[in-house]
Amino acid sequence: MTFLIFGISLMKTGTRSKPIHTTKRCYVNLSQLPYTLPESTKFEIVDMDGDDKKDIVTLFGQGNEGIFILYQKENLDFAVEQVIQLSPEFGSSWFELLDYENDGDLDIVLTNGDNADYSIFLKPYHGIRLYVNDGTNTFNETWFYPLYGASRVLAEDFDLDGDIDFAVTALFNDSQNAPEEGFIYLENLNSMQFEFQAYTLKGDFTNGWLTMEKGDYDADGDQDIMLGTFKVQGVRKKSSYFGAAKIDPTKLLFLENKSNQGKRVE
Ligand SMILES: [Ca+2]
Ligand SMILES: [Ca+2]
Ligand SMILES: [Ca+2]
């Protein structure tokens, strides 16, 4: 498949005097937990046990790190279960729910690559992991793809061939030796054998990328990708791995998916 690339450079930011929106606060009772849980970086609201009550699946990225499911009971009480246990140095950064093998239960794909704390060096255990649900919300790691500084992952059938592909950003990539690995696209070649073909961006994009979102921005029936970075001069001075690369002025990048080219959906 082909992605067409449009780079967008931003020169300065605007100011905002009013909040965009306000939300009504709702507190979740976690009093049954024997410990505090810092840094919930991502959550999804979905019924994980089939009782017609929405539950919360969330990633805590520090301390007792891992994926937790908060099963909704009565009166907004929740029963908390840690379903993936990770080390405090794991650097987990994002997860997505998906049904990888199309068997009706939700699986988890997770990135780890946060490298902004006290042990700043390239870590071979950073990357993308797939945890497959056995049907009882027990998750087993079944696939790992190493990527230094992996930040976010999107799971989608980008090339429209019926299997799940992955798009992955890496902010703390190996900017000296492999600056192109700030973004990779993993095309699924054989779903059950976990065989993927990796692609990087064409062109001289040296930034690592942090944020990423998908959507059919051109309404042609396939999912396109928008990337955003956070690399600016002076960041990562502590380590030559992250500070030596040329800083690219491109801050946003639009990747137009050409998989469904010529089949515009009205
Ligand atoms: Ca439920
Ligand atoms: Ca599944
Ligand atoms: Ca696919």
Ligand SMILES: [Ca+2]
């Ligand atoms: Ca599209």
